[in-house]
Amino acid sequence: MLYxxxxxxxxxxxxxFISKMKHNIHTGIPVLLIPSAIFIYFIRxxxxxxxxxxxxxxxxxxxxxxxxxxxxxxxxxFALLISGIGALxxxxxxxxxxxxxxxxxxxxxxxxxxxxxxxxVLSDNIFVLYTFWELTSISSFLLIGYWxxxxxxxxxxxxxxxxxxxxxxxxxxxxxxxxxxxxxxxIQIMIQNAEVIMNSPYMPLAxxxxxxxxxxxxxxxxxxxxxxxxxxxxxxxxxxxxSATMVKAGLFLVARFSPIFAGFxxxxxxxxxAGIVTLCWGSYMAxxxxxxxxxxxxxxxxxxxxxxxxxxxxxxxxxxxxVFHILCHATFKGSxxxxxxxxxxxxxxxxxxxxxxxxxxxxxxxxxxLFGTFSMAGIxxxxxxxxxxxxxxxxxxxxxxxxxxxxxxxxxxxxxYLAVFGSIFTxxxxxxxxxxxxxxxxxxxxxxxxxxxxPVGMLIAPLVLVLGVIIIGLFPNAFNGAFIAHAAESxxxxxxxxxxxxxxxxxxxxxxxxxxxxxxxxxxxxxxRKWSMIYSFVPGRASANHIYDAAIAQLDNGSRHxxxxxxxxxxxxxxxxxxxxxxxxxxxxxxxxxxxxxxxxNLADVTITEIAVVLVIIAAAVGTIFTKHNLGxxxxxxxxxxxxxxxxxIYRAPDLALTQLVVETISVALFLLCFYHLPKLRNExxxxxxxxxxxxxxxxxxxLMTLIGISAHxxxxxxSISDYFLETSHSLGGGDNVVNVILxxxxxxxxxxxxxxxxIAALAIYSLIKLKNNRGAK
Amino acid sequence: xxxxxxxxxxxLFSTAxxxxxxxxxxxxxxxxxxxxxxxxxxILTMGKLxxxxxxxxxxxxxxxTDPLPQALILTSIVISFGITSxxxxxxxxxxxxxxxxxxxxxxxxxxx
Numbered sequence: 001m002l003y004x005x006x007x008x009x010x011x012x013x014x015x016x017f018i019s020k021m022k023h024n025i026h027t028g029i030p031v032l033l034i035p036s037a038i039f040i041y042f043i044r045x046x047x048x049x050x051x052x053x054x055x056x057x058x059x060x061x062x063x064x065x066x067x068x069x070x071x072x073x074x075x076x077x078f079a080l081l082i083s084g085i086g087a088l089x090x091x092x093x094x095x096x097x098x099x100x101x102x103x104x105x106x107x108x109x110x111x112x113x114x115x116x117x118x119x120x121v122l123s124d125n126i127f128v129l130y131t132f133w134e135l136t137s138i139s140s141f142l143l144i145g146y147w148x149x150x151x152x153x154x155x156x157x158x159x160x161x162x163x164x165x166x167x168x169x170x171x172x173x174x175x176x177x178x179x180x181x182x183x184x185x186x187i188q189i190m191i192q193n194a195e196v197i198m199n200s201p202y203m204p205l206a207x208x209x210x211x212x213x214x215x216x217x218x219x220x221x222x223x224x225x226x227x228x229x230x231x232x233x234x235x236x237x238x239x240x241x242x243s244a245t246m247v248k249a250g251l252f253l254v255a256r257f258s259p260i261f262a263g264f265x266x267x268x269x270x271x272x273x274a275g276i277v278t279l280c281w282g283s284y285m286a287x288x289x290x291x292x293x294x295x296x297x298x299x300x301x302x303x304x305x306x307x308x309x310x311x312x313x314x315x316x317x318x319x320x321x322x323v324f325h326i327l328c329h330a331t332f333k334g335s336x337x338x339x340x341x342x343x344x345x346x347x348x349x350x351x352x353x354x355x356x357x358x359x360x361x362x363x364x365x366x367x368x369x370l371f372g373t374f375s376m377a378g379i380x381x382x383x384x385x386x387x388x389x390x391x392x393x394x395x396x397x398x399x400x401x402x403x404x405x406x407x408x409x410x411x412x413x414x415x416x417y418l419a420v421f422g423s424i425f426t427x428x429x430x431x432x433x434x435x436x437x438x439x440x441x442x443x444x445x446x447x448x449x450x451x452x453x454x455p456v457g458m459l460i461a462p463l464v465l466v467l468g469v470i471i472i473g474l475f476p477n478a479f480n481g482a483f484i485a486h487a488a489e490s491x492x493x494x495x496x497x498x499x500x501x502x503x504x505x506x507x508x509x510x511x512x513x514x515x516x517x518x519x520x521x522x523x524x525x526x527x528x529r530k531w532s533m534i535y536s537f538v539p540g541r542a543s544a545n546h547i548y549d550a551a552i553a554q555l556d557n558g559s560r561h562x563x564x565x566x567x568x569x570x571x572x573x574x575x576x577x578x579x580x581x582x583x584x585x586x587x588x589x590x591x592x593x594x595x596x597x598x599x600x601x602n603l604a605d606v607t608i609t610e611i612a613v614v615l616v617i618i619a620a621a622v623g624t625i626f627t628k629h630n631l632g633x634x635x636x637x638x639x640x641x642x643x644x645x646x647x648x649x650i651y652r653a654p655d656l657a658l659t660q661l662v663v664e665t666i667s668v669a670l671f672l673l674c675f676y677h678l679p680k681l682r683n684e685x686x687x688x689x690x691x692x693x694x695x696x697x698x699x700x701x702x703x704l705m706t707l708i709g710i711s712a713h714x715x716x717x718x719x720s721i722s723d724y725f726l727e728t729s730h731s732l733g734g735g736d737n738v739v740n741v742i743l744x745x746x747x748x749x750x751x752x753x754x755x756x757x758x759x760i761a762a763l764a765i766y767s768l769i770k771l772k773n774n775r776g777a778k
Numbered sequence: 779x780x781x782x783x784x785x786x787x788x789x790l791f792s793t794a795x796x797x798x799x800x801x802x803x804x805x806x807x808x809x810x811x812x813x814x815x816x817x818x819x820x821i822l823t824m825g826k827l828x829x830x831x832x833x834x835x836x837x838x839x840x841x842x843t844d845p846l847p848q849a850l851i852l853t854s855i856v857i858s859f860g861i862t863s864x865x866x867x868x869x870x871x872x873x874x875x876x877x878x879x880x881x882x883x884x885x886x887x888x889x890x
Binding site: 618650655702704736739750 | 779780781782783784785786787788789790791792793794795796797798799800801804805808811812815816818819820822823824825826827828829830831832833834835836842843844845846848849851852853855856857859860861862863864866867868869870871881882884
């Protein structure tokens with residue numbers, strides 16, 4: 001399975017070369033083979049006698065990070081969706097995207113996404129899952145910003161990235177907590193140890209973090225705001241990422257982890273509330289949109305909310321319905337997105353106010369849209385899969401889990417009504433989408449292009465999806481036994497219902513709810529103009545978008561302030577800040593740990609000569625600060641150097657003394673050579689404040705070094721390794737000058753590199769001198 | 779004596795850093811030179827001073843001074859010589875190109 005997951009990513013590397021070649025074949029045609037092959041690979045597993053399988057490949061075993069792939073019913077459902085819808089989307093994109101576009105980029109991003117998404121659904125290792133999770137965010141970002149010359153594309157891309165990555169990071173935190181609690185990074189082992197997690201005090205924190213990740217990814221209220229802006233992406237991308245697959249990653253995550261958290265009452269409360277609120281808000285807002293894709297975006301939000309709510313309910317029926325609806329939603333919403341893309345492509349606009357009456361001009365598209373919207377609306381017909389899942393949804397709202405918390409009892413009362421409310425608006429926007437585009441009066445003068453039916457190739461992909469709607473609608477049980485039941489089982493942990501029935505009888509509450517939806521929906525559709533003014537009150541001007549925009553503006557401003565405050569471009573200031581920090585931290589640390597010690601025993605004796613040399617050096621060093629002439633400063637610095645070499649003589653370091661003398665002499669000569677070219681030293685009077693800061697920093701740092709030196713001398717933590725060199729110098733190095741043996745034998749490589757450094761410095765010096773003065777060229 | 783050398787090293791560090799924080803390039807370079815002197819003395823005191831003969835093995839044997847700090851310092855002297863020469867030429871070149879050796883004026887463009 002490793003290859004299946006990584007093949008899109010690997011083959012993506014070839015795409016740039018293919019797309020650069022001069023030929024008449026659309027880049028999408030070779031790409032089409034990849035998802036098709038993956039689909040065929042996975043379809044083999046479909047069947048009633050399916051057994052979960054696992055495969056492991058080592059990646060970073062020392063950290064417990066491995067490619068552990070686990071294929072169970074849920075993964076299989078998603079893998080089929082990813083590869084199947086992926087193939088259809090690539091097919092559709094061949095006709096949608098002109099060969100003049102930067103197709104290389106597009107398909108590389110798309111394949112990258114495909115790999116990442118397959119990785120999410122197949123990984124059993126949470127860290128690998130997280131890696132793929134962020135990769136989907138990045139590829140989504142790149143695809144939304146595909147037409148990067150549009151301001152709105154860039155805005156939408158950034159928004160989606162910021163929100164989903166924020167959630168991803170939070171999810172990562174949750175994962176780390178989980179892996180600390182259970183000591184494993186495998187999800188399946190975590191599920192087996194669910195009790196350990198449930199009893200941990202960090203469990204609510206982990207749950208909250210993970211849910212935040214899931215909610216942002218699956219566009220749950222109030223994080224839904226990125227999805228409408230993501231519609232700036234090319235339509236194939238919207239159909240693929242932002243309706244069928246990526247936005248369902250959050251649902252996948254909740255489903256994957258629900259065996260762990262399902263018994264926890266707050267899991268039900270949080271997830272159900274998030275889902276049901278998103279359902280209502282999304283469907284309510286969808287009716288208000290004018291852009292075809294915006295309607296579909298809010299509709300997606302609302303449907304995602306519905307699935308999320310069902311996962312929150314956690315009953316067998318609800319889980320089954322959720323999994324079933326994931327499949328149904330992918331079919332009808334994918335086809336609707338493609339129809340919206342066709343309308344945009346052929347009529348030149350997606351603004352529903354300018355569209356209308358396209359039924360006679362685009363009969364095929366209209367027919368496809370008819371099936372898609374009716375299925376989405378949940379109209380009770382036995383060949384629409386949307387009705388089945390809607391009916392299951394209603395049934396599941398009537399049998400909610402029991403709980404002790406007051407919120408639970410309240411939710412149990414309220415959720416059925418909210419479900420009906422949300423579904424009424426779902427009905428309304430479905431018909432609004434259909435009749436606004438294809439019904440009513442033609443307004444050809446408002447359209448930029450004269451619309452006509454799309455080429456056949458473009459219709460194939462939505463047609464296949466609509467056929468899926470119908471086939472699932474006609475034979476739900478065939479699909480159920482083959483793989484939906486397996487998927488539901490892997491979430492619920494036990495066997496769930498096997499039969500999906502169309503007719504529950506007039507007496508069934510769920511059917512009555514459906515009837516209410518249809519009746520109220522028809523009423524609202526026919527009177528839409530009269531009540532649409534309500535949108536100026538709710539939501540009015542209130543919107544989570546304002547919060548997002550304000551937060552981004554604040555973040556920008558804040559960063560700029562910090563930046564201009566710290567990054568002044570003055571190296572002196574940077575240095576003062578760095579040294580001051582080093583001083584404070586080191587000093588504080590030494591003080592806190594009692595590192596400063598002083599011990600007067602075991603010291604060498606003090607002689608007059610040494611004192612005299614030390615005093616001269618101190619005087620010369622201080623002198624460098626106060627001299628006002630170049631020559632003076634150089635000579636005084638030279639005095640320090642010669643003084644130090646004298647100290648080397650006294651302290652029995654003949655090699656050092658010799659080297660220091662030679663180096664010092666050459667240095668002074670060099671200084672003198674250069675000083676002729678350097679501007680004269682000025683007697684600068686810096687501000688008193690600056691002088692104080694500089695003085696404090698330098699004196700503080702010097703004092704710190706003195707203290708460290710004294711403490712190091714006074715404490716005896718480790719025995720010296722020097723004896724080793726003294727003992728082995730002759731036997732190993734064959735030399736009696738131990739310092740030399742260390743340098744050329746024991747640490748020979750260091751010395752070699754040292755010579756290299758000197759060589760590089762010499763080259764640099766040579767080129768700096770020889771480099772032509774290019775001031776004239778500027 | 780070790781403590782006195784430690785203090786000397788501290789003084790060298792202080793003066794070095796004060797010079798480093800100045801505006802003129804020449805002073806900055808002198809600062810780096812002083813800094814390496816300070817570091818050398820600092821390392822030297824780590825191996826205790828004046829304990830025995832220079833670390834050149836003789837027939838008599840007997841205590842020798844710690845050779846390890848000396849080896850480290852020898853490396854460092856050579857490297858700091860390289861750095862000093864490079865910095866000097868760089869300063870010469872910079873001052874020539876930009877007509878200034880003032881660090882405050884060598885900040886680069888505003889928009890970087």
